[in-house]
Amino acid sequence: MQRDPAALRAALEDLEQRHLRRVRRVPPRDAVNFCSNDYLGLSAHPEVVQAFADAVMKYGVGSGASHLVTGHSSAHQMLEEAVAAFTGREKALVFSTGYMANMGVIGALADQKAAIVSDKLNHASLIDGSRLSGAKVSRYRHADSDHATEQLAAIDPEVKSRLLVTDGVFSMDGDLAPLPELALAARRANAWLVVDDAHAFGVVGATGRGSCEHFGLSSxxxxxxxxxxxxxxxxxxxxxxxxxDLIDYLVQKARPYIYTTALPPAVVAATFAALEVAQRDSWRRERVLAHARRVHGVLGLPGTSVSPIVPIILRDEARALAASRELEARGFLVSAIRPPTVPAGTSRLRVTLSATHEESQVDALITAIAEVRQTDVRQGESRPLETDE
Ligand SMILES: Cc1ncc(COP(=O)(O)O)c(C=O)c1O
Incomplete structure (x- = not known):
């Protein structure tokens, strides 16, 4: 971008014209939120809040340093052990954000000489981590394990560092990656399989351990x-x-782990409490998934509902924005998701459910979406709101 106010303004206006300009605003408090990722409703849970408050009194607010200096507290240590036990892995390493975890793990395992095979709909942090590593990246058709297998087979035999990278549950589609097939393909190609289970962890699988549990896959x-x-x-x-050994290697090599201030211990203690509540209150998981199935089923959407994410594909950016505004006018927050977050021509409403939603709220949302469909048709659009891709 040129250093020129007119060029910046022109770029912003261009985004506006194409209904792609993003705006931030504080969501109205009286609307029911159907677009947060607080799937189990733990962000304001009294035990989680109390754990946070107690830890602030014990540790203060900031961690004061990076992990390898003095930022690594007993709270971090406890959480890592709990997460390792919960996920059935030898060790876990706590990162400050998921974005950094993905950048860190890919950057540590791949360099310019590596090859990365990646699902086309992977999260931006996996894409950015792959790009930053300098590795050769090939992208396979969404959830197409045959295509992934072909791309793995096409890697130059001289290339030793190989990664197969996928979301476990896809953030904008809510569907599961075909992990058993991908695991087999990765094993045969001697590639690391990296699964970002951000949207499955805590919700998917018989006890909420995520998509590996869902498919019965081991470490x-x-x-x-x-x-x-x-x-x-x-x-x-x-x-x-x-x-x-993998975790120890990341401690040595994952730059987004090493060169940043450790998470505040109070946040970590709150997460420890959330992990306990999530394991104890299995009803939360059952409830959020039942809500999602209900929205999906009553609206007659394609595919099967396996996660709290229910996309309603509208294709066109303007229509997605209009539908989101219509829903807000009826008291529901459902954000419109547009390119580049999703591919061009697949703009959508991304409905997400939470265990804190009442059944009556879910039913009211379904009614509101049905009304918005009618409005869309009445306004003379060429077709009703699309529900399939
Ligand atoms: C699949 C996926 N991975 C990673 C992230 C990043 O996680 P964080 O918000 O902790 O940076 C997100 C969303 O934020 C996501 O949807």
Whole structure:
């Protein structure tokens, strides 16, 4: 971008014209939020809040340093042990954010000589981590394990560092990656399988351990597991879990782990409490997934509902924005998701459910979406709101 106010303004106006300009605003408090990632409703849970408050009194607010200096507290240590046990891995390493965890793990395992095979709909942090590593990246068709296998087979035999990278549950589509097939393909190609389970961790699987649990996969099948705490656990931060040597290697090499201030211990203590509540209150998981299935089923959306994320594809940016505004006028917050977050022509409403939603609120949302569909048709659009891709 040129250093020129007119050029900046022109770029912003261009985004505006194409309905792609992003604006931030404080969500109205009286609307029901159907677009947060607080799937289990733990962000304001009394035990989580209390753990945070107690830890602030004990540790103060900031961690004061990076992990390798003096920022690594007993709270961090406890959480890492709990996450390792919960995920069935030898060790876990707590990162400040999921974005950094992905940048860190990919950057540590891949360099310019490496090859990365990546799902086309992977999260931006996996894409950015792959780009930053300088590795050769090839992208396979979404959730197409045959295509991934082909791309792995096409890697130059001289290339030793190989990664197969995927979301576990895709953040904008809510569907599961075909992990058993990907695990097999990665094993055959001697590639690390890196699974970002941000949207599955805490919610998916019989006991909320994520997509590996859902598919019955071990740490041998999925050697590099990433999860975040800002979603189902309602707090902030992330982790990478795996074998002890892998985690020790990340401590040496993962720059977004090394060169940043450690998370505040109080945030970490709150996450520890959230992990306990999530394990105890299995009803939260059952409830949020039942809500999602209900929205999905009553609206007759394609595919099956396996996560708290229910996308309603509208294709066109302007229509997605209009539908989001219409829903807000009816008291529901559902954000419109547009490119570049999703591919061009797949703009959508991304409905997310939470265990804190009442059934009556979910039903009211379904009614509101149905009304918004009618409005869309009445306004003379060429077709009703699309519900399939
Ligand atoms: C799949 C996925 N991975 C990683 C992240 C990043 O996590 P964090 O918000 O902790 O940076 C997100 C969303 O924020 C995500 O959806």
């Amino acid at each position: 041998d099948d999925v050697p590099v597991l990433v999860g975040t705490f800002g979603k189902a656990f309602g707090t902030f931060g992330a982790f990478v879990a795996g074998d002890a």
